[in-house]
Amino acid sequence: MTLFASLIGDQMAEFTMFLIKFIMKQTSMLFLILIDHQNVFAVYCCFHLTGFWCQHCIVMMIMTCALLFLLLCWKVYQEALVGGLRESERHSMYRGVPHFPDDFPDCVAGLRHAAEYKVQALDKFKRYPPDKRPNFVKLGVQSPFAPLWDLLAQEWDAMRSNKDFCDFLKVEGKIQDESFLTVQQEVRVEDESHAPKDMEDKCKEACLFYTIRNQRLLARLAVWCGLGRAPRRPAGLPESSDGMGPSLAESLLLASSNSYGFVWVRLELLERGTPEHLAAVSIPSSDDLAKLKNDKTYNGPLEPMHSDPFKTQLRAEGKQKKIEKGKKKKKKNQEEKRNSEDKKESEDVLIKGLHPEPLGSAVSHCSRLLLGSVARGDFSLAEGAGRCFAFVSLVGLLRVILHQQLVGLRPPGGGRRPLVLVRNLNSLQYYFAWLSVELQWL
Incomplete structure (x- = not known):
């Protein structure tokens, strides 16, 4: 007959000793009773004092105590909820690893998660009185509850196909040595053999974006952003002028072959500010970089208040x-x-404080061009500043790198890392942030 017992606590030590002696007298086998760590030594001494030893050890527990223990566990855990989701998200943020499904917006789970969050946030927004709601129309936020990935990819692809992509290269009447027409011809010839046309055609037909996960391409972007070692250059890519920064032909080739692609980047705020979820990532102008270089205490520009035509x-x-x-x-x-x-x-x-659909231009809606959106962000206690992870358009990122490389107005302390602007949904203040491409999760 097998008995199951669980005697836990110092108060049951005497009863445990009596029970062991009684069972050892009635049977010819050694019984081991599981108790807490404080009473294990007492039971072990009892075995040797009685002078009884056997090769077989059976784990015994009294049924009544086991039932009571199970009932207590059932009462405690019958209404338990899943915990640790926020902690796992923070842990992945400190490690610099993408968190599922927040950092995978191009998969089915990521799209479903974004749609559920949009519905919940919109319902919460409607429950507030109209006078207590933030007016996102005046704040210049078109979609405060979901990022406009498809619209951003479309507009950046249109800017890449036009000459607007190289208009910003004119700095005080100067331009790079390569002319735009010759570079455009080289890109067209090389794009026929190296660019993934199938992916680009699918994205254009369905208007879908995708996240770039090519290790070689991300390693090249990490080098251009000031981190990592330069990988082996793929065949067909022209050499850059300084050996580290991208050339005009190379950037146009990558932009043409990945015009709908987004890059997962890390943003580190310079001084103040705490980035929040779905905060806007924008491109700073030359005046913003010049003010920051002359004044180290310059926090960032202000977005002018928009009018509400609705x-x-x-x-x-x-x-x-x-x-x-x-x-x-x-x-x-x-x-x-x-x-x-x-x-x-x-x-x-029409909802007070929100833009009605269809929306207008997403990139040029505000005074600073929109580059992407923040996926996760918060104040980092380990570094004492705001940190976040965001998705930015590859075409826009190449534009930022080329522009700041030509202007040469980067403030000291960031190396060759490009500077971007971060603005929360309920604020008009832009904050400067260093941009870097993470390679640890590959």
Whole structure:
């Protein structure tokens, strides 16, 4: 007969000794009773004092105590929730490793997670009174609850295909040695053999973005951003002018072959600021870099307050609602149902503080060109400053690297790392941040 018992605690030590002596007298086998660490030594001495020894050891527990223990466990853990999600996210953030599914926006799970977050955030936004909601139209935020990856990829691809991609290279009447036409011809010839046309055609047809995970390409970007060693140059890529920074032909070739690609980067704020989820990552202008170089205490530029063109339309709808409420008594039930349906449709179309769809240009909506969006960000206690991970367009990132390489207005302390601007959703203040490409997760 097998008995199961679990005697836990110092108060049950005497009962344990008595039970062991009784069982050893009745049987010819050695019984081992599991108790806490404080009473293990007492039970072991009891075995040797009785002078009884056997080769077989059986783990015994009394059924009643086991049932009580199981009932207690059931009462404690019957309403348990999954824990450690926030801690695992923070742990991956300190390690510099992507966290699933926040940092995988191009997979099915990432898209579903973003859609669920958008629905929850929009419902929470609607529960606030209209006067207590932040007006994202005046703040210059088009989509505060979901990043506009597809729209950004489309617009940066359009800018890459036009001559706008190289207009910024003119610095005080100077331009690089390579002319735009010759470089564009070289890129077209080399793109036929090296660019992944299938991926590009699929992205253009379905308007889908993707995250770049090519180790060689990310290693090259890490070198251009001031980190890592220079990998072996692939065949067909032209050599850069300084050996470390990208040339115009090389950047155009990479941009043409990965125009819909986004890069997972790490941002380190210079002085103040705590980046938040879905914060905007923008490109600084030459004036911003010059002010930062001359004044080290310069935090960053301010986004001018935008006008709200939908405010008058909402007021007109409010007046119509008041008039309709006065006429409700004279109308029939069918007309009241139609009015209620019309009200629901108008509320879904126009919400105070949000841009109605379809949205306009995402890149040039604000005073600084939009480069990407923050996936995860917070204040880092280990480094004493704000840190975040974001996704930026490859075409825009190459534009930032080339522009700051030509201008030469980088402040000391960051090496060759490019500078970007970070702005939270509920603020007009931009903050400077160093950009680097992480390679530890590959």
